[in-house]
Amino acid sequence: MSELLQFLVSGVTVGAIYAAVALGFTMIYNASGVVNFAQGEFVVIGGLTAAFLIAMGVPVFLAAVLAVVAGTVVGILLYRLAIRPAREAPLVSLIIITIGASIFLRGAMQMVFDKQIHRYDGFSGETPLRFAGATILPQSLWIIFGSFAVFVFLAWFMSRTRAGRGIRATASNRLAAALVGINTRWAMNLSFALSAAVGALAGVLSTPVTFTSYDVGVLIALKGFSATMLGGVGSPQGALVGGLLIGLIESLTAGYISSDYKDAAAFIVILVVLFVRPEGLFGKKLTERV
């Protein structure tokens, strides 16, 4: 019983990271229709920047903020330098551009940082908390609550603020958005910035538990993408639930079957979703009248 509880705890922790990555995917997808495969690199940039700053003696919270800022800047640059110049290109080309950007960013991180594996201490110490026979790292609570806070913030931002409404309108119909006075270019910049910030924050929070190095972004992005598919592309609730489910499935697979198959779990989920319910748990089937 306590074994199961332990698996659930670690599943939720990892799942919360995937949820944050999936929320980043959702943000950019909703604004532009692009699936951004460089999303995992935002996570790594967050983690590595924080690790290097902390190693240099910068206070943890300042380092965390600076790392999120660094990720955000890279997100804006990705949009301005790679996506926007190709805005007339078909969607598939844009998606391939994001794959190219992720390879480029991995190379750049090798040079800016290094090829080592990095971590730093958890924000609230390293002493595990015990409950009901299971242990949980205080950093796991940071991850879980951090992801949930991101979800709540984004939901509020997108539905309640003027900027959020502008992004949703731009996503829905860019021409109409421009006609009602929305600066659609700015809306796109903002959604890439937010998405990158969310990714970098996930990296900052998770690095003490999962460790990070320049090349882990690919796997993180693919798992976040599985979570997005499972939850339903474009749905923030779906991203949250999908992330948690992928984390749990992964952790239970590792615990009860074999940790060798841990990484396969996410991809088996993608296949099952595509066969059984391609729109995902919360996705809507497209209905459009012409």
Add this chain to the structure above:
Amino acid sequence: MLEVKGLVTAYGPIEVLHGIDLTVNEGEIVTLVGANGAGKTTLMRCISGVQPVRAGSIRFEDADLTRAPDHARAGLGIAHSPEGRQIFGDLEVEENLRLGAYHRTDDITADLQEVYELFPILRDKCLQPAGSLSGGQQQMLAIGRAIMGKPKLMLLDEPSMGLAPVLVDQILEVITTLRDRGVTLLVVEQNAFAALSIADRGYVMETGKITLSGRARDLIADPRVREAYLGA
């Protein structure tokens, strides 16, 4: 109020408007008549800024619009109900209307009621996704969204496209109501007779040029217009 001079624009290498001159005075209904592909929609797109201008100028009140960004024009008082309606299909009907007032910071409750009074069906469906509306309802929504911007100048592109005859009459009535409330309108219509019957003045466009212009009642009587566009 609106002054277009020598306007030239192109899609890629192909020039589609070859020097358009057009004026709209405050309080007028002006209509653009012409066959498919004459450039009416393109001209509207230039005025609302979503189509870049190659040469010539567009002035609106005291502002030079020629190079102004598209999103700045709603705030200056121009609303465009575009061809093909272009509603926000996955957003609710009421959210569509509220977005029409995106550039405004004042209270919009009264305007929302006004639109619902003009188009009661929109009130009944206010919580539905706009994409689920019928074509005619979407057309009303597009016009309603333009009204929400409280524009001085409203550009209506094919407001009666695909509508049942009874709805066409309703739309024409709304257009004259808006004019009576002080809105200036530039209307593109396939249904030339309907448009000229409510307009003050009209322009006839052919292959990217203005070929004829004048008072609407004179155009209706003009044999060239009657033969080409009124089926007489």
